[in-house]
Amino acid sequence: LNKARRSCREILKFTKNNRTALPDALLLQGRYEWLRGKRSAAMRWWDKALEESRRLKDPYMEGMIHLEIGRRTRDREHLQLAESILGEIGAEFDLAAARDALANAAG
Numbered sequence: 001l002n003k004a005r006r007s008c009r010e011i012l013k014f015t016k017n018n019r020t021a022l023p024d025a026l027l028l029q030g031r032y033e034w035l036r037g038k039r040s041a042a043m044r045w046w047d048k049a050l051e052e053s054r055r056l057k058d059p060y061m062e063g064m065i066h067l068e069i070g071r072r073t074r075d076r077e078h079l080q081l082a083e084s085i086l087g088e089i090g091a092e093f094d095l096a097a098a099r100d101a102l103a104n105a106a107g
Contacts, residue, residue, distance in 0.1 A: 004032045023053040023061045027068055034072050042072070059089050067098050074105045 011025040030045030046069050053061040063085035070079035082098040 001032070001036055004035070008032050020056060020058075023049045023056065023058060023065065026052060027061075027065050031068065031072075043069075059085050060091060060094075063089070063091065063098070064094065067094065067101065070098075070105070071101050076102065076105050079105055 008025070008029045011021070011028060015022040015025045026045050026049035030042040030049060033039075033045055034042035046065055049065045050062060053059075053065060063082050066078045066082035066085065069075060070077075070082055079098055079102045083095065083102060086095040086098055
């Protein structure tokens with residue numbers, strides 16, 4: 001986790017000059033917080049990542065963020081959003097992952 005913390009800091013610094021990488025950085029920061037047991041902090045980072053992906057009009061990233069949230073929280077709504085978005089843009093590999101996560105969340 002120490003390496004992940006340092007990596008998250010570095011990628012967030014990088015995004016100051018490359019705003020298109022910000023949703024990815026925020027997604028990773030949320031994952032880091034989740035893995036260290038800080039679930040509400042993770043959700044705050046993921047919410048920021050969703051906002052930024054929408055601002056950048058990046059549906060792929062938005063779908064991937066919903067997939068991450070849904071996988072971690074087993075939230076069917078996020079998984080369904082991921083499935084819908086990824087299906088609309090034809091991201092077949094990630095769409096299959098969303099469908100698999102949806103199937104696992106049901107059981």
